Amino acid sequence: MATSQSRSPDSEPKVPRTERGRQTLRKLLDAAAKEFGEKGFHEASISGITRRAGTALGSFYTYFDSKDEIFRALVKDMSGQVAAQAGKAVTPDLAGFDIERAALRAFLEFARDNREIYRIIDEAEFVDPASFREHYETTAKRILERLQKGEAAGEFAPGMDEAHAWAIMGMNVFLGLRYSVWGEGNEPDRIADIANAMLRDGIASR
Amino acid sequence: MATSQSRSPDSEPKVPRTERGRQTLRKLLDAAAKEFGEKGFHEASISGITRRAGTALGSFYTYFDSKDEIFRALVKDMSGQVAAQAGKAVTPDLAGFDIERAALRAFLEFARDNREIYRIIDEAEFVDPASFREHYETTAKRILERLQKGEAAGEFAPGMDEAHAWAIMGMNVFLGLRYSVWGEGNEPDRIADIANAMLRDGIASR
Structure with missing residues (x-):
């Protein structure tokens, strides 16, 4: 399985065909998250990643051609994990504001347990701008779809716009930075309640 | 005036005593914004900064000891410019939500006219984490003070919290990224209206 056969730079990461291959790829991505998160892109190394993953260097080259390529794959993977966490938290019985609350709460917990995600996504702005942009555009599109669905159901006010998304x-990202990455991350319910009440009713005195 | 006398690494940038010195320092900071904004911290150079500023290398060392030091000064300067723009927009006749709208509108215009600000502040997360953090903590503190003042005046709901700030x-930063840096920046009023209405009344259907 381990081959250093070179693939074209624009090729997608190779998809593992066996369960063992899937596990190796997962180990490499998790190790890359730690390596890039601790050292930053420039100081990080492929050998640092394989050492953390406990895999041979050849396994790395089975899936990736370069440090750039695994970084790009990692941003995509983390972006997908954020979406998956929100997806899991949003159970079918939820609607409207409860969906937004559950999605934020799940994100606050995910960011607390994966603090390196901010450093990695933020560094993509410099190392891989296209991935950086795609992460936020995809996330905003997902939020806008929820808002439009809630508008159609009569829960959200008419005129839900990309700007709302x-x-x-932005609210969610900065609350995660402040309370999950820089803070203890031990009050996701209080933070999600504040943000959700603000989203629902605004902060005007009544 | 031009001296290469070395100052201790922790010293504050030297404060110019003459009007001409103030102009030179301003030119250096504006040139640094362009150099760091276009090239990023690692590719940027002191000679690139002085070339853009049209000043002698000696003038640079009158005010800064290193590329790190002018970068740190630049983050502080940009953070101050953001605050100053908001301050100018918030005229004494405004209160409550009108203040928040004016502050966001001013920021959207400032970011459109100084698109490099995102790249510079965001790169500070890696090059100078303390400045990065200070920028956001200072900005949040300023917002919270406005919220508490509006709460005391009965315009904002009771219980304004750091999380609201x-x-x-986060709303403002991401709206600036989407509409002023990545977009044309030609609809600050529409964006400020959407954000302000959401902040005032929320997005619940009524």
Whole structure:
């Protein structure tokens, strides 16, 4: 399985065909998250990643051609994990504001347990701008779809716009930075309640 | 005036005593914004900065000891410019939500006219984490003070919290990224209206 056969630089990462291969790829991505998160892109090394993963160097080259390529794959993987966490938290019985609350709460917990995600996504702005942009555009699109669905169901006010989605994404990202990455991350319910009440009713005195 | 006398690494940038010195320092900081914004920290050079500023290398060392030091000064300067723009927009006749709208509108215009600000502040997360953190903590503190003042005046709901300030900051930062840096930046009023209405009344259907 381990081959150093070179693939074209634009090729997608090779998809493992066996369960063992899937496990190796997962180990490499998890190790890359630690390596890039601790050292940053420039100081990180392929040998550092394989050492953390406990895999041979050849296994790395089975799936990736370069440090750039595994970084790009990692941003995509983390972006997918954020989406998957929100997806899991949003159970079918939820609607409207409860969906937004569950999605934020899940993100706050995910960021607390994977603090390196901020450093990695933020570094993509410099190392791989296309992935950086794609992560936020994809996330905003997902939020806008929820808002439009809630508008159609009569729960959200008419006129849900892309700007609402970006505003909500910004709220969530900065609350995660402040309370999950820089803070203890031990009050996801309180933070999610504050943000959800603000989203629902605003902060005007009534 | 031009001296290469070395100062201790922790010293504050030297404060110019003459009007001409103030102009030179301003030119150096503006040139640094362009150099770091276009090339990023690692590719940027002191000679690139002085070339853009049209100043002698000696003038640089009058005010800064290193590329790191001018970068740190630049983050502080940009953070101060963001605050100053908001301050100018918030005229004494405004209160409550009108203040928040004016502050966001001013920021959207500032980010459109100084697109490099995102790249510079975001790169500080890696090059100078303390400045990165200070920028956001200072900005959030300023927002929270406005919220508490509005709460005392009966315009904002009781219980304004640091989390509200971070949520509002996140909204503003991401709306600036989407519409001022990645977009044309030609609809600050529409964006400020959407964000302000959401902040005031939320997005619940009524």
